[in-house]
Amino acid sequence: MTNIEQLHKYSDFISLKFSNLRRGFGWYVLIKGIFRALSLIISIAFLIVLAEGFLYLNMNIRNPILIFFSVFGLIFLITPFLLSIMVIRNRITSFSDFRLAEMIGKKYENVKDSLLNVLQLRDMVVNGEKGFSSALVVRSMENIAKKIETHSFKTIIPRHEVKKGFHLFLGNVILVCLLFAVSPNFFSSSANRLLHPGTDFPIPEPFSITSESGTFGILGGDSTGVVFHCNGHFPKHIKLFMIYKDYVQEENLSVDSCGKSEFSLGSVRKDVVYEGFVENNSLFIPWKRISSGLDTIRVTNRPEILSVKSLLHFPEYTGLDDQVQESNITEFYVLPGTEIQMDVFSNKALSAGNLEFEKAGVIPIVVEKFYVHGKFQVTHDDQFKIVIEDKNGVSNLNPVIYRIRISLDAYPMIILLSPTEDIDLNESMEISLGIRVRDDYGFSKAVIKYELIKKYGEEEQAENEIPFPLYDNKLTLQELYYIWDVSELGLSPEDVVEFKVEIYDNDIVNGPKKTSSKKLRARFPSLNDLFAGINEQQDEISETGDEILEQLEATKEVLEQVSLELLKDSSIKWEQKAQLEQEIKKTREAGEKLSEISDHLEDLIQRAKENQLFNKETFEKYMQLQEAFQDIMTPELREAMERLQKAIENMDPKEIQAALKKFRSSQEEFSKELDRMLKLFQRIKIEQSIDELVKRFDDLAKRQEHLNNELDKTSSDDYGKMSELSKEEESIHRDTEIAQDLMERTENEMTEFPLMPNAELIKIIEEMKDMGLLKDLKQSQRSLKKGNKSKAQKPSQQSQENLSELFDMMRNFRDEFNKRNMDEVMADFQRIIKKTLQLSQSQEVMSKVVKDVPRQSEHLMDIAVDQQRIYQNLGHIVKDVIALSNKTFGVTPRIGKGFGKASSKMKNAIGQMENRNPHKASQEGKKAMEALNSTAIALMSEMQNLQKSGSSSGFENYLKQLQKMAGQQEGINDDTQMLGMGSPGQQMVLQRIAARQRQVRKSLEQLQEEIRESTNQTGDLGGIAKDMDEVIKDLRNNKILRRTIERQQRILTRLLDAQKSLRTQSFKKERKSKTGEDIVRTSPGELPKDLGERRSLLQENLEKAMRDDYSREYEEIIRHYFEALSKEEVE
């Protein structure tokens, strides 16, 4: 055999061995695979049955499962067979020769790798590979064949794996059987279902849920409920599922013991699909959801109000604009009388609608498809709702309640600005009223309500009223002024007008409401009252003046004493110093008191002016006196006091003495001047008393006449009227007694002035007593009281005649008195002027003579003596001037200075003569003569002024001129205004008016010049002239503009005021100003926090609060609060 044959022999042998082994492995794979497949099939089958048992799978699921299971089961079973065949046929690499050789080599020690190597060699030979010996390969194969010949190699087949597989299969079978045995029904039924995949097996449910309400319909907005009933083994809770159009809702419902469960749905407006159910999430329970099924609640919509627009139309008188209120506001705060229009828009076409009021009933409203509208007028609080119906008669559900609240028109408010307290009427008989009124909507009228309270009559029951003009009824806040002329009311002295102002608002719905101001009284003071006040003031002035004089006398004595002491011992002691300081202080105080006197006089003059108590001359004198009192404290005196004060501080004896001398001299002058003023005051007082008497008797006579007239008209039976007249007669009697007392007092005062005609006054008093006037008056009064008209008439008539006679007598006496005064003053002036001129002439002669006298001549001394005599005569004249100055204000300081200068020059002339200096003496004498001449001219000028004015004063002339101009201006103004209304021939007339105005302008210019010359003042006349120029310009240009009229009014006012200014400050002698002394003092306290605006702020805040929309009750509270705050401030 060749090597190849041997090789093949041995190769076949090995291959056969391998085939056998492979066959064994094939059986192994097959059996093991079958066991495993069966295990898997049983496990899967079990799981499927289990799942079916729990899940109750749908037949659509069971079918595929079964198919799937079957297919895979087959596959699992077939696979081992296929694998086995493939192993046997050496189709699997894991069982290839080499793999087997490897396995054999591992198992058998004596084989190891040699079989593997031989196989490799064999393949190499077969493949024809070179490089090795084939004999060697054969020999190797021979060796290995020998080795493996005895072995079957089946031991390398892992038979334990088969066992394992068997055990697994057996285990599965036992397990399944055991589990099956636990719940055979469960598994059998489950298996049964699986085996019948086409059959539907229903899931058994433990309970059922039934909807008892089912599907039903309701109206929109209605409330409803759903009910379920559970049967069987039902749970404690079920769920309710509701599906709305745009959302879903789930609720948990409890189930009662009967299986009932219900749920309420409130206000259903849309369709709802609902369902009651229970869900199961447990794996062990086959049923997942038990439901009642879906049911529907069908909603039929009600009509709904989608929008409401309210138009409020307020009463006309409020002036308020219409207001639109939106639908979200359901409260109306309106005034009574307001009309409210409602416009409503609905979601459905409507057939009817109403406004249903709680109190006012039902008001139908107009329907227009989707719209309804209606209107009503509000008169009281109420509430209403809007009810609408659709075509099916379905109405809206729960209509909104609209509330109407009446907001009442508030009461108006009034504050009386002026007067603020009771007043006395003056001669003008006017009451200047100022009011401040406020209302929320305006006013209808304002009236002054008044009652006359007669002194001697019954109070009038009826209240009278006159209108108070309103500026604009619609203005809700106004400050108004009105001058009420009460002269028409027929007031008698001591009568009272009690008045108040009432304001009415413009509420035409409920009627205008009114508010009154506080009541005040205006009293018409009697002449007695007026004069009593004046006399009281005069007495006070006299007393104060006397006190000051006394004080000055005491001061004079102290100063004299100190002066003497200083002469003895020039060093000033502390006590003396204190005394002097004390006297300086007292003098200063005296000056202050005099200032007070001046103020009192000013008040007195003002009062007298208002009530026209004095005549013009008396006024003038009082005013001059008042000015004089202001200026008594001369700058020289003040200077002297200061100088003395400084000297005392410096403790310089010489200075003190000099200052003391000066002070004494000034103080003396001061005292003299005061004495003079007081004497003048006494004289003026007497004049005033006489004036007063004239007025009193005039008044008494008129009152008596009036009483007589009333008595004639009164019937004897009218006891009331008679009683009234009796009281009046009593008053006349009392006033007559007062007049008599005044006459006696005046007569007594006149005795201090020897030249006064008190004898004539005594005569009048005697005559009065002889008349038996008081007796007649008394008798008349008694008769009237008894109601005896006839008895009263005669004495009453007699009294009237007597009083008239007395009036005439007093008037004549007064005129005579004034004339005599004037004559006396004129005579004094003339006498003084004559003497002055004579003296001047003598002085002139003297001056000429002395000029030519030689220095050493003896004749010079004789001339000096003559000069001395002239000097003494001058002293006499000065005394006369001083006496004259006690009677009139016409003795001006200029005159005094003139005489003073003349005196001084005369003394100098004497001195020069004594020094034998004739030339200088002549010069001095000449100067003295010039001074006398200028003084005489001044005296003549003053005299002329007094004569011109017809009184002892000098201003009357100017006043008269101004008065005349004022009258002319008034005429021009009236004519211009009339022209403004358009009259024919206007141009010509305008030119004439312009010419008249020019004339007045010229007069004014002249007056200006005169006044400037005499007083160096022009007053307001410059301003008036300017206005006149403008008016003339307008008139020339044929224009009557509003400004022209206004200017003319202004001119007239200023002309009238200029008269006042002439009386007052404009014509004061040039004011002497004195530089002030800075006195160190502490600052006033810090500014108050409210900066003095508290009342203003209160008022503003009150008005602001009133503008806010508070209710009436709140407004009242607010008003009271602010009033309390204001009062607190005042207190």
Add this chain to the structure above:
Amino acid sequence: MKGNRIRQFSRVCFALALFLVLYIAISYAQDISTYGKFTIARLIYDGGGDWYSDPSSLPNLLKFIKENAPIDAYPEEIRVSIMDNDFFSYPYLYMTGHGNIKFGDEEVLRLRRYLQSGGFLHADDNYGMDKSFRREIKRVFPNNELIELPFNHPIFHIFYDFPKGLPKIHEHDGKLAQGFGIFYKGRLIVFYTYECDLGDGWEDPKVHGDPEEIRQAALKMGTNIILYSLMK
């Protein structure tokens, strides 16, 4: 020849035209000389009082302000009544006098409106107007008090320093110089100088013969008042 005449005529016309233009310009310049400058309006009032007193006072004060303070002042005073149309054109009002003051009812309302709308009033008692001024200003502001200003108030320190308050210029009744004010919504609208007589202090030196330091004090205080009114 003819040409010469025409040329001459043209020259004359040109000169006339130029003159006219200049004249108008100067007039206009004079009219607008007050424009933009501070002026004091002296109040003309009724009642008889001498509203025109101290005639040289305001021009002197205005001159002093122009020279010493940062205000361009017009050197002449303006005189105005409450009812004048241009009353509201003047922010600073001055009133003085010795006598009676009386405002008409409409004047009361107008003056109140003026002051509440930003105007300022300096009332200077020239000695004698105290009683009537207090009466009348009470009608204008019935709910506001005249309160005395403390020394530390800015009006005494705004430009010149017055640590002791108002300087005493002239003696009236031997009382202390006091400055009173009325406030409206926190703003000083009325300043009333009493027992002081600033107006006298502003007059020409020869009128009262006051020491120069007194005059200067018055002018400085006047400057303070004006500056305060403009700046507050």
